[in-house]
Amino acid sequence: MSHTTPAIRAEGLRKSYGATRALDGLDLTVRAGTVFGLLGPNGAGKTTAVRVLATLLRPDSGRASVAGYDVLAQADRVRTRIGLTGQYASVDELLTGRENLLMFGRLYGLDAAGADERARSLLERFDLVGAADRRADGYSGGMRRRLDLAVSLIQEPGVLFLDEPTTGLDPRSRLQVWESVRALTASGTTVLLTTQYLEEADQLADAVAVIDHGRVIAEGTPDALKSQVGGDRLDVVVRDPADLAATARLLGDAVSAPASVHREEQRVSVPAEDRMEALTRAVRALDGSGLRVEDVGVRRPSLDEVFLGLTGSTATDHENDRERTQEVSR
Amino acid sequence: MTATAVPERNRPRSGGGLPPLQLTRGQRLRKTGTDTLVLTRRNFRHMVRDPFEPIIAITMPLVVVLLFGYVFGDVMAPPGTENYREFLVPAMLTMVMLYGIGGTASGIARDTARDVMSRFRSMPMSPVALLSARALADMARACLEVALLLLVGFAMGWRFEDGAGNALAAVGVLLLFRLALVWLGVLMGLVLPTADSVSMVVYPLTFPLSMLSTSFIPSTAMPDWLAPVTEWNPISMVVTATRDLFGNPSLPSDAWPAENALLMAVVVPVALMLLVTPLAVRRFRRISR
Structure with a gap:
């Protein structure tokens, strides 16, 4: 395999469940040794894509290769080269951390001594030595995820699939998982990571593809994507919904940019190219305006705004659309 | 690029004897x-660490037998049976074989839940080992x-009264019955x-x-209409053959099944297994493909 051969290549993958198109002509190319982020809202087709690439699901049409092997014709070989960590940690809860690693090590084809050695080094690497002989059902969410990650690394896979590795984790555990993923790339593993969080893709990925309705709608480096979307945002939450319009006018004038109003959250949002300057101006304008403010904050653009930038509709709008359609069909 | 062109340097170098990429049949x-x-x-390990199900499966028949043997025995003993407790032991054994089906089915249901199964299937392991391991552990x-x-x-x-050879054959009949139920349990699972739904059904x-x-x-x-059901119940066949x-x-x-109990206690489980x-296996292939 030459260095130009991509670690993952998917061409025109399609998969339908009844009338729902989970994958609708998905194309992907992931360079070897990089972290690739697959970004999209719930139901965009991220998990379906991972399941096809990890040989768990047959696509209706299209083709894909992982580590140089065809996922359909050479599934057995693909399985000797990949690791998979799903959305829910699928470690054996009744076994201890060490027993999990030993069992999966044997199933991966290591002999007893090899599995033992591998378990020892992975426990150390994932900071689980102290908990090694405790049952996994007593682990915290972050520890369980780390054990799951350790299991998926037993055979030192060339390609690792991480399907929403930090969903449901507290911030500290999330940081630990990120740390582990960064360490992986240093060892040359290719990582395909799915996430709903722009920040996560930004932190970890060399390249990102945004997918929606089962196809890629944008691709590039996280920076390129962000510049396409716009920079940070400044949010103001008001106490009285009646103040929303006045607040929007005030803030729009203060930063000289259009303000968007999110009625349900009683929130007004404006672009904040320079974080400090925008914050200072906004607070100055609000002070003495008589508007009662609950909260002010500056944040990175959310996935919603990426979507707004890319498709003109937000990720939550998609969900609302769906709800509305259901209501109509009722 | 042909498959054989993949250089071995791409394989992990660590010790531990990872298997070659392509396995021979042997x-x-x-x-x-x-x-x-x-x-x-x-x-x-699961049975030992989560012993609730195995304990229930063995204590229920035990409690039934102790109740019938020591509390209701005098009323329940059919006329002509001198030792009702001796009469009960084969029934208790058969009942425990039957209740084992819950453990088999719930074990398989747990192993083939989507997330667990995804991990197993993404690995270079033999998926059918999930079924054979379940059968082996349960037997x-x-x-x-x-x-x-x-x-x-x-x-x-x-006491067994008819020699050790026949006593072993009785144990064989019970285990054959259990083996058939293992595969029925695998299918249910x-x-x-x-x-959870397994225990609600089983x-x-x-x-x-x-x-x-x-x-x-x-x-x-029993009522007249129920008597044939009772006689043709495979459990009756196994109990009678064991007795x-x-x-x-x-x-x-x-009744014919009672007179040919041993024959039926072999034929029915074998037929059930063949069915x-x-x-x-077909169902398993579908979900593990």
Whole structure:
């Protein structure tokens, strides 16, 4: 395999469940040794894509290769080269951390001594030595995820699939998982990571593809994507919904940019190219305006705004659309 | 690029003897064997660490037998049986074999839940080892249960009266029955959506089934329309065959299945296995493809 051969290549993958198109002509190319982020809202087709690439699901049409092997014709070989960590940690809860690693090590084809050695080094690497002989059902969410990650690394896979590795984790555990993923790339593993969080893709990925309705709608480096979307945002939450319009006018004038109003959250949002300057101006304008403010904050653009930038509709709008359609069909 | 062009330097270099990329038929068979043993060991650990189900499965029949043997015995004993407790022990053994189906089905349901199964299937392991390990662990458990209950039987005054050879044959009949139920349980575990739904189905089904047999009362004590159901109930066949082989008191019955109990206790489980095993394997292939 030459260095130009991509670690993952998917061409025109399609998969339908009844009338729902989970994958609708998905194309992907992931360079070897990089972290690739697959970004999209719930139901965009991220998990379906991972399941096809990890040989768990047959696509209706299209083709894909992982580590140089065809996922359909050479599934057995693909399985000797990949690791998979799903959305829910699928470690054996009744076994201890060490027993999990030993069992999966044997199933991966290591002999007893090899599995033992591998378990020892992975426990150390994932900071689980102290908990090694405790049952996994007593682990915290972050520890369980780390054990799951350790299991998926037993055979030192060339390609690792991480399907929403930090969903449901507290911030500290999330940081630990990120740390582990960064360490992986240093060892040359290719990582395909799915996430709903722009920040996560930004932190970890060399390249990102945004997918929606089962196809890629944008691709590039996280920076390129962000510049396409716009920079940070400044949010103001008001106490009285009646103040929303006045607040929007005030803030729009203060930063000289259009303000968007999110009625349900009683929130007004404006672009904040320079974080400090925008914050200072906004607070100055609000002070003495008589508007009662609950909260002010500056944040990175959310996935919603990426979507707004890319498709003109937000990720939550998609969900609302769906709800509305259901209501109509009722 | 041909598949053979993949250089070995891309394989992990660490020690531990990872298998070659492509296995020969013999190597694959050996891998299935070791995978089965690895998973069997895990199944034993599960039984020990989450013993609720195995304990219920063995104590329910025990409680029934103790109740019938020591509390209601005088009223329930069919006329002509001198030792009702000896009469009960084969029924208790059969009942425990029957209740084991819950453990089999819920174990398979847990192993084939989507997230767990995804991990197994993304690995270069033999998926069928999940089924063979389940069968192996559950049969080992059945042997242990039989041994334990025979000891309890001894304590209750039960004896085998017809020689060690026939007693072993009786144990064989029980284990054959259990083996057929293992495969029925595998099929149920693959069909039912969750491990929780298994227990909701299994006990309400198995308890009446064991009562509507000649385990505790003769079919003549049943309403006329129910008597044939009782006589043809496979549980009755296994219980009667076991009683005969142990030389324990049995029920006087001129029903055909009772007179040919041993034959039926072999034929029915074998037929059941021939029916459900291909269905289970086909169903498993569908979800593990």
